Amino acid sequence: MATADVLKPDFASQRRHFIFTDEHEQLRESIRRFVIKELQPHADEWEENTFPDWVFARMGELGFLGLDKPGQYGGQGGDYYTSLVLSEEMVHAHCGGLAMGLAVQTDMALPPILAFGTEEQKQEWAVPAIKGEKILCLGITEPDAGSDVSGIKTRAIRDGDEYVINGSKTYITNGHRAHVIVLVTKTDPDAGYDGFTLFLVPMDAPGVIREQRLQKLGMHASDTALLAFRDVRVPSSAVLGEVGKGFYHIMWELQGERLIGAAGSVAGAQHVFDRTLEYAKERKAFGRAIGQFQVIRHKFAEMATKIETARQMVYTTAWRLQNGEYPVREISMAKLYASRIAVEVADECIQIHGGAGYMKEYGIERSWRDLRLNRIGAGTDEIMLEVIGRSYGL
Numbered sequence: 001m002a003t004a005d006v007l008k009p010d011f012a013s014q015r016r017h018f019i020f021t022d023e024h025e026q027l028r029e030s031i032r033r034f035v036i037k038e039l040q041p042h043a044d045e046w047e048e049n050t051f052p053d054w055v056f057a058r059m060g061e062l063g064f065l066g067l068d069k070p071g072q073y074g075g076q077g078g079d080y081y082t083s084l085v086l087s088e089e090m091v092h093a094h095c096g097g098l099a100m101g102l103a104v105q106t107d108m109a110l111p112p113i114l115a116f117g118t119e120e121q122k123q124e125w126a127v128p129a130i131k132g133e134k135i136l137c138l139g140i141t142e143p144d145a146g147s148d149v150s151g152i153k154t155r156a157i158r159d160g161d162e163y164v165i166n167g168s169k170t171y172i173t174n175g176h177r178a179h180v181i182v183l184v185t186k187t188d189p190d191a192g193y194d195g196f197t198l199f200l201v202p203m204d205a206p207g208v209i210r211e212q213r214l215q216k217l218g219m220h221a222s223d224t225a226l227l228a229f230r231d232v233r234v235p236s237s238a239v240l241g242e243v244g245k246g247f248y249h250i251m252w253e254l255q256g257e258r259l260i261g262a263a264g265s266v267a268g269a270q271h272v273f274d275r276t277l278e279y280a281k282e283r284k285a286f287g288r289a290i291g292q293f294q295v296i297r298h299k300f301a302e303m304a305t306k307i308e309t310a311r312q313m314v315y316t317t318a319w320r321l322q323n324g325e326y327p328v329r330e331i332s333m334a335k336l337y338a339s340r341i342a343v344e345v346a347d348e349c350i351q352i353h354g355g356a357g358y359m360k361e362y363g364i365e366r367s368w369r370d371l372r373l374n375r376i377g378a379g380t381d382e383i384m385l386e387v388i389g390r391s392y393g394l
């Protein structure tokens with residue numbers, strides 16, 4: 001190490017992590033420019049009315065919906081880290097619901113289609129979804145079964161060369177706008193975990209009913225649906241993956257959903273931290289900037305340490321995934337820790353803002369409301385603890 005470096009230690013916090021290359025940083029720059037210029041100006045309006053469908057088409061046109069998807073289906077063929085970059089840069093839209101609606105497309109519904117779909121299914125749904133011409137949603141949760149996926153009641157019964165589907169799904173993101181749903185059903189209720197099957201059900205099929213637009217605490221820019229399926233007939237070619245293997249397919253899907261959720265939590269926490277840091281340097285009380293009080297300085301130190309810890313967990317786990325591992329325990333830990341600390345950070349940032357933190361115009365309360373979902377969606381804290389605990393043989 002050069003003498004000059006020893007004399008002047010580098011405290012900079014924005015060092016690039018080793019998983020990212022120059023190409024990732026260029027991608028980061030271009031996504032950020034686009035998000036700030038074309039999405040962020042609409043955030044307040046979209047909080048009121050949900051974001052419009054043209055965002056999918058525009059992001060598809062720019063190649064942002066298929067960053068890590070294979071070139072043969074219109075994707076950019078990038079590695080998993082490109083998907084992390086997208087989820088990190090979406091925070092600059094100041095609109096958690098928008099980021100979530102897009103992530104349902106890119107990191108929740110598309111992966112199982114690409115992993116388990118037939119060539120026809122990929123051409124019919126994945127190719128236009130990557131272009132942003134078709135919108136996807138994912139239906140696991142039901143009014144009577146969320147954490148306990150094995151308790152779902154939606155039934156698909158074979159009838160000749162067709163299946164007849166009955167049941168309901170709730171809290172479905174993109175459910176009002178989607179063209180197709182990746183639907184989790186039971187085909188054999190007596191077969192335990194081997195009795196589940198996934199289907200690709202067009203949302204305009206007779207019997208698919210978009211029953212209710214659900215109101216929620218945060219993520220206001222996204223649409224959330226209660227859906228009913230009444231004698232919906234689909235051909236057997238609508239089965240996604242293997243009949244009877246749907247439970248395992250969806251558990252695999254959830255791992256990607258959880259890791260990208262963890263990345264979004266870290267990015268959301270960093271974003272609200274950065275905005276609050278600026279505020280603490282400017283806001284004066286008792287003759288000095290509030291950030292000069294040791295109590296406040298220590299709050300930032302605590303928050304920064306938590307964010308950095310969560311970030312390292314996400315990046316290391318992403319590295320494992322990229323290198324062919326299926327690290328369920330680490331994904332669960334990253335999801336649990338990142339979503340918890342993001343809520344803690346957002347809460348502390350409201351406190352540091354004082355009354356301004358409670359006001360809508362500063363957007364800090366929105367971050368808290370949006371980030372709060374991450375401790376529930378894609379598997380609650382309690383379920384993450386179950387997965388982690390059981391992984392030790394308990």
Ligand SMILES: Cc1cc2nc3c(=O)[nH]c(=O)nc-3n(C[C@H](O)[C@H](O)[C@H](O)COP(=O)(O)OP(=O)(O)OC[C@H]3O[C@@H](n4cnc5c(N)ncnc54)[C@H](O)[C@@H]3O)c2cc1C
Pocket residue numbers: 104137138139140141145146147148170171172173174216219224373376377378379380381382383386
């Ligand atoms: C805004 C939003 C968007 C969503 N988008 C989608 C979507 O697009 N698609 C989709 O399928 N789902 C979606 N969900 C559903 C989400 O994944 C579920 O809400 C979540 O999995 C929890 O299920 P639940 O709400 O039924 O809670 P429940 O399972 O009823 O849990 C209630 C409480 O009991 C606890 N609990 C349950 N089981 C255990 C246990 N074994 N040990 C200890 N505690 C336990 C839970 O942790 C929780 O605290 C969304 C939810 C929200 C709020």
